[in-house]
Amino acid sequence: MPSTNLKTRLEAVLYLKARPLNLEQLSRYAECDRDDCREALLELLEDYAGRDGALEIADTAEGYALQLRSPLQDLIQRLVPADLGVGAQRTLALIALKGPLAQSELVELRGSGAYDQVRDLVGKGFISRCAEGRSYKLRVTEKFFQYFAIEDVRDLVR
Structure with missing residues (x-):
C-alpha cells in the first residue's frame, strides 16, 4: 500500500x-x-x-492533470486578466503554433x-526565452x- 507521502508528492508534482x-x-x-505510482494515483483520484x-x-488523453473544475473555469478569465494587446496576442499565438521559435525568425514574421x-x-x-x-x-x-485552459497547442488548430 503506497504511503500518504507518495500521494502527497504526486499531488505536488501535478500542481x-x-x-x-x-x-x-x-x-x-x-x-x-x-506500480506504486499507479496505486497512489488511484487513491489520489478517489480522494x-x-x-x-x-x-x-x-x-x-495526454495524462493526468490537476485543474480547476469546469464550472469554475470562468474565474480564470475574471481573476487573472492577462491584459494582452492584439499585437501581443498574435505574437503569442505565433510562438505557440510555431514554437520553439527563434526570436530573429519571429521578428522577420511580425516586425x-x-x-x-x-x-x-x-x-x-x-513565454520563456533562452539564449541560443x-x-x-x-x-x-x-x-x-x-491560462488558456488547453493541454496541447494542437488543440488550437482543431
Whole structure:
C-alpha cells in the first residue's frame, strides 16, 4: 500500500508541473516505482472525486492533470486578466503554433514591434526565452496552458 507521502508528492508534482503528465512522467518526477505510482494515483483520484472542492484531477488523453473544475473555469478569465494587446496576442499565438521559435525568425514574421511584445509576454510569464547562438529561442510556458485552459497547442488548430 503506497504511503500518504507518495500521494502527497504526486499531488505536488501535478500542481507544480501544471500540465498533463502520463504515469511514466509522474513516477519519474515523484521518484517512485511505476506500480506504486499507479496505486497512489488511484487513491489520489478517489480522494479528489470525493471532494466538493474547486480542483479535480482529470484523466486526459495526454495524462493526468490537476485543474480547476469546469464550472469554475470562468474565474480564470475574471481573476487573472492577462491584459494582452492584439499585437501581443498574435505574437503569442505565433510562438505557440510555431514554437520553439527563434526570436530573429519571429521578428522577420511580425516586425520590430515583436521585441517589445516578447518582453511583455516574458514579463507576464506566458513565454520563456533562452539564449541560443546570437538570438533567443522562444516557447510558451506552463502559464500559457493554464491560462488558456488547453493541454496541447494542437488543440488550437482543431
